[in-house]
Amino acid sequence: MSTSIENIGLFTSGGDAPGMNAAIRAVVRTALYYNIQVTGIRRGYEGMINGEMSLMDRRSVANIVQRGGTILKTGRSEQFMTPEGRKLAYEQLQKNKVDALVAVGGDGTFKGAQLFGKEFNIPIVGLPGTIDNDLFGTDFTIGYDTAINTVVNAVDRIRDTAESHDRLFIIEVMGKDGGMIALRTGIATGSEAVLIPDSTSDINAVFARLERDRRHKSSKIIIVAEADEESGAAFDIGDQIKEKYPNYDTRVSVLGHIQRGGTPTCMDRVLASRVGVAAVEALLDGHRNEMIGVIHNDISYIDFSRAIKHNTELNPKLLKIVEILSL
Template identity: 60%
Template sequence: MKTIKNIAVLTSGGDAPGMNAGIRAVVRAGIYNNLNVFGVKRGYDGLVNGELIPMDAKSVANIIQRGGTILKTARSDEFRTVEGRQKAYDNIKKLGIDGLVVIGGDGTFTGASKFIEEFDIPIIGIPGTIDNDLAGTDFTIGYDTAINTVVDAVDKIRDTAESHDRLFVVEVMGRDSGLIALRSGISTGAEAVLIPEINVDYDAIMKRLDKTRKNKASRIVIVAEGDKEGGLVVAEKIQENFPHYDVRLSILGHIQRGGKPTCMDRVLASRLGVASVEALIEGRKGEMAGLICGEVHFTPFNKAIKHLDDINENLTRIVEILSL
């Protein structure tokens, strides 16, 4: 087993609150273990273009509370090519880098798997995505902050809905996963939640909305952006069925990606950042560090990037029970 002396860290894919806390943990854990640590600017694109900078404890001071990523992130078409990955490998070899820590989601880990296959470079992944759609961890970095952002926004929308007897359709992020919609829907008392994992039963939704009309002055329907039809179509269908309703659409968009990470995301990122460095030192590679039932576990990339299994039916049942 090769001794690890120099490591690099990058963030890739969509940004997620808590990525900076993860960068901070990797850098400081590396220094604590007498390693030289480099930061890669703009994800895999930075590897291809040689944008690697040495990092010390001071370079990650006062960032744990910041959203986004100080290393920035970008999608790299060139890294998807054999020639691009060769450039990336040549750049890290020039600096004597022995291992990488990559923070991101399924696209990030897919790229890492290909890089390992071709060049046998040790890589450990940290799950950073607001969608919480990776296997091998109970929660991904950024998910808790994102759902709290949604809850805060919907609570404020509810005030207006209540004041004007309106029905709001709120579209949240989740192109391939409805977990943001589902959990935020429960915590905001939504009358219905539409997610991509479950086919929409419009008849049942319309009956539920009609039934709740007597009990509530406001109604909220939360739709994941990955739902087949999206918030706009859902709002139009509701308006067609209930012409007397004052139906409004609110698309939350990228506010869900930004903002200060919650305590949960900061602690999660810190734990996984330290674990990733220790994993490289131990000789691990091609695995994602995750937290399952409060303990750190490692999952091979090819298993982690598979979309989460079936949605928790108990959560969808709770939405229906509590929407009365």
């Protein structure tokens, strides 16, 4: 391993995800193991521009592996999208003697990191921190397992009241551009249908399922991935169902940001720890402009340009499973 790197800047960016703190802990302690300093950068790229940086030690990351959110805070930065903003960020890194970066986030984080790394020739690697599981180059992203378990627990509780009142519930989950949360939780909760942006959602197919002889079933659950529209996808679907089937006691429940919070699962803690250790070692081995993931239980390295959203595809067999099991 090379020892040319002396100070790694570490930050979280974009939406928070359970397990980010475990990743922070892993990066800091691995760097210290190799006698490398770590500078924590607060509030993502915006904090980088404003110089919100401080050295971290092993006590900085004590007792955080079980905590949701991110101790480094996070956010999005319009200023970093400009050449002037990125120049200010680089000047702050130089001022704090940071000579490499580890970014924890999703596709927006990696797009910024890719551009920044090429403009200023600074080594950067990324860790996949997003609940949407929509990055190519890793089987799972940090936060996804916790998010889907949160959804499953919520839907199980909603089904209790649905069965008590013979109701139909349309439940909206996160996923404006991808349906991984909706699809997996739909299977896990025994939903009647799953509507996602990754495939052509046919409301008539939903109507057909509802028209089948289902009088013996006391509850019906439909999982819908959120849409870009301000009104929300679930409310739109709910209005269509209410209009066609006024006899149904139809309710809409939007789970919202509860999916982002909470104690990370064992899977997310282990994933975050593995890629956090691998990120530091990757920088020492000369990697740059790459995301560190796990594929088939092995550490993987993939260029930022390939890791971004829309490169991953849903397994059509999972959609078929929803259809078969909704009988």
